[in-house]
Amino acid sequence: MNSNHPSNQENKTKPLSVAFLLSPDFTLSAFSNFVDALRLAADDGDFSRQIRCKWKVLSYNSQPIRSSCGIEISPTADLVEPGLFDYIVVVGGLLHSGKKIAPPLVSYLKKAAEQNVPLVGVCTGSFILARAELMNGHKTCVSWFHHQQFEAEFPKLHVNSDSLFINDGNRITCAGSAGVMHLAAHIIEKHCGKHEASRALRIMLEEFPLSEKTPQPQPFIKNKISNINVNKAISLIERNISTPLSIEEIANKVNLSHRHLERIFQKEIGMSPAEFSIKIRINHAKNLLINTNSQVSFIAMECGFLDTSHFSRRFRIEFGKSPTEVRKEAILKHGKK
Structure with a gap:
């Protein structure tokens, strides 16, 4: 300079x-x-x-x-x-x-x-x-x-x-x-x-500054999805994280049978709509744990889980750590209070 x-x-x-x-x-x-x-x-x-x-x-x-x-x-x-x-x-x-x-x-x-x-x-x-x-x-x-x-x-x-x-x-x-x-x-x-x-x-209601190395929240699916019905179903799942739709409701909204929706999901992204719904909600919860100070119980409800214990079990299956452990690691890494 x-x-x-x-x-x-x-x-x-x-x-x-x-x-x-x-x-x-x-x-x-x-x-x-x-x-x-x-x-x-x-x-x-x-x-x-x-x-x-x-x-x-x-x-x-x-x-x-x-x-x-x-x-x-x-x-x-x-x-x-x-x-x-x-x-x-x-x-x-x-x-x-x-x-x-x-x-x-x-x-x-x-x-x-x-x-x-x-x-x-x-x-x-x-x-x-x-x-x-x-x-x-x-x-x-x-x-x-x-x-x-x-x-x-x-x-x-x-x-x-x-x-x-x-x-x-x-x-x-x-x-x-x-x-x-x-x-x-x-x-x-x-x-x-x-x-x-x-x-x-x-x-501006931001509790602490984020450094330039703070990761961007990433999309769960990075590859382009060619099937229009799968894209519509994904959009429905993403818009209803707090109150998840049943697979039957999603299939009805995209004018497909339950079985056909299952087949095209498996073909396009390698998992069922139910598995995708769980994973996207768990990943959203991880972002909230890292980037907010909201209580774990609030995050569980915000991501469509009926109780904290169910949320914690699913979270550990996905990431191998409890929600509290992930938050503590983020605090140590980024110096958040």
């Missing part, structure tokens, strides 16, 4: 300065989680003054930028000198819409890179940086949901979908969603202090 860059100056009173570039059809939650963490760390009380942190939404034409959910955000500044910012955050969005950021924004990002301003890609912002050839020689973090697409488009780049985010020199990339607030807290802690970062997360 350039020794003259603002983030390396020893002036502790200088606020953290962040610029946002929003892509067409950007993901609103990725932007809002980041900027809200900055807002909460920037001021005491609930005044939202830009004291410890400052932020701007940049644009080359002053037009509102439409998010993927239809809500528009108005820019607050033109493409001012990139060296004025400690970070420039690129917020990506829908890949299949075919919309790309405008050439002036690509030129601006390249100018920022030449000045050694750290570039941050959140959600599919990593694709935007890679398309601008700004991720060459850097590790890239993407969501597991977009891993194959990134790998296919950029076969020469090193891509990772295991971690929440990756800090690799002057490039930081984040899978998106809730992980963005933890990335923001990581940056806030570096520039403003641990107290400010922790306080922002607590107000």
Whole structure:
């Protein structure tokens, strides 16, 4: 990083300065989680003054930028000198819409890179940086949901979908969603202090910060399923984790017989619908044990188990350890309290 860059100056009173570039059809939650963490760390009380942190939404034409959910955000500044910012955050969005950021924004990002301003890609912002050839020689973090697409488009780049985010020199990339607030807290802690970062997360109802090495929750089935009825059945199971449907109910909803549903499940994923339902609920429970402080009894009910003892037995069969043991290991590994 350039020794003259603002983030390396020893002036502790200088606020953290962040610029946002929003892509067409950007993901609103990725932007809002980041900027809200900055807002909460920037001021005491609930005044939202830009004291410890400052932020701007940049644009080359002053037009509102439409998010993927239809809500528009108005820019607050033109493409001012990139060296004025400690970070420039690129917020990506829908890949299949075919919309790309405008050439002036690509030129601006390249100018920022030449000045050694750290570039941050959140959600599919990593694709935007890679398309601008700004991720060459850097590790890239993407969501597991977009891993194959990134790998296919950029076969020469090193891509990772295991971690929440990756800090690799002057490039930081984040899978998106809730992980963005933890990335923001990581940056806030570096520039403003641990107290400010922790306080922002607590107000956002996150009890503790997650490090960049925290694993992303992974899908239970990673391989693509070709049978449309199996996909429909999987979707029904995933949407009803707390109150599991019977196999008969699932078969009826996808207009198949119980036996035929069993056969195609076995062919596609190598297990019965009932086995799949148990495994996906157990895996969801493991994520809750690792990433929340909810009681084991609550997690058992949340994952569709009638009692804690039944849940614990199934959990030990699946992972060889009790729920309590898995939680203790996570606490030791990640330093959670």
